[in-house]
Amino acid sequence: MSKSFKRGSAARKLLPKVIHSTPLRVNIPAGMASAKPPLGSQLGQRSINVANFCKEFNERTENIKTGIPLPCRVKVKADGTYDLVIHKPPATYFLKQAAGIEKARAIPNETAGKITFKHLYEIALIKSVDPPLELMTLPQICQMLVGIARTCGIEIVKTLDPVEHEEFMKQREENLQNFLKELQETKATKVLRGA
Numbered sequence: 644m645s646k647s648f649k650r651g652s653a654a655r656k657l658l659p660k661v662i663h664s665t666p667l668r669v670n671i672p673a674g675m676a677s678a679k680p681p682l683g684s685q686l687g688q689r690s691i692n693v694a695n696f697c698k699e700f701n702e703r704t705e706n707i708k709t710g711i712p713l714p715c716r717v718k719v720k721a722d723g724t725y726d727l728v729i730h731k732p733p734a735t736y737f738l739k740q741a742a743g744i745e746k747a748r749a750i751p752n753e754t755a756g757k758i759t760f761k762h763l764y765e766i767a768l769i770k771s772v773d774p775p776l777e778l779m780t781l782p783q784i785c786q787m788l789v790g791i792a793r794t795c796g797i798e799i800v801k802t803l804d805p806v807e808h809e810e811f812m813k814q815r816e817e818n819l820q821n822f823l824k825e826l827q828e829t830k831a832t833k834v835l836r837g838a
Contacts, residue, residue, distance in 0.1 A: 666716045666717055666718040667685055667686070667689060667715075667716070667717040667718075667719075668714070668715075668716055669682065669685060669714075669715055669717070670712045670713065670714050670715070670733070671700060671712070671713055671715050672709070672710045672711065672712055672713070673704040673707040673708065673709055673710060673711045673712075673713050674701050674704050674705060674707065674709040674710075675701075675709060675710060676696070676697040676700040676701050677697055678693045678694060678697060682697075686717075689717070689719045689725075690719070690723060691717070691719065691723075691725055696717075696725070696727070699727065700715070700727065700729075703727075703729060704729065711732050711736065712732055712733060712736055713729050713730065713731075713732060714729075714730040714732075714733060715727060715728065715729050715730070716728040716730070728774065730773050730774065730775070731769055731770060731772070731773045734766065734770055734787075734788055734791050735747070735791060735795060737766040737769065737770070738758065738766065738788070738791060738792050738795055738797055739756070739795065739797075741758045741762040741765075741766065742755065742756025742757060742758050742797050743756060743808075743812065744756040744797075747794075747795035747796055747797075748794075748795060748796025749819055749822065750818065750819065750822045753796050753815070753818065754796055754797075754798045754811075754815070755795060755796035755797055755815065756795075756796070756797045756798070756812075756815075757797065757798045757799075757800050757803055757808060757811065758792070758797055758798075758799055758800070758803070759799070759800060759801065759802060759803050760799060760800075760801060763785060763788055763789070763792070763799055764785065766788055767781055767784040767785045767788055768781070770784055770788070771784055
């Protein structure tokens, strides 16, 4: 019995250790990985050398404009090493850039920005090389982007007149300022009622 036990423990030593943890999913700004929380603590929980990870990430993203959010997947191996997969920026980032806006819809049922079908197609081409979307066809990716644009309040139009678009953006800014002013006044009256 002792010999069979010894053989079993020797076999266990030869087999690779299996780690069943899910990959770490995190958005890191290009060229800005640092050991500060939340990234440092998330990597530390998975026993990853934070300084080496940050150095590798920043080197791999040095050709990308600093600050662009990049979705990353980090899979830790049994020997303590890791696989780092860096995806293209999120679709919302590209849509907001194409529409020329920083934030999506703030007011309910508001049109936050406008893009053309050409913008949509270009974004779909960029996103088609992302690993999660590799099995989707270009029309399917375009349909997905239409849904994302709708939730962000971005309208898709055939053509976009620059003068008309500039006037639209000015009107949107005025509406946003009025909405924020009303919101501030509502909060102030609630505070006064509570006092």
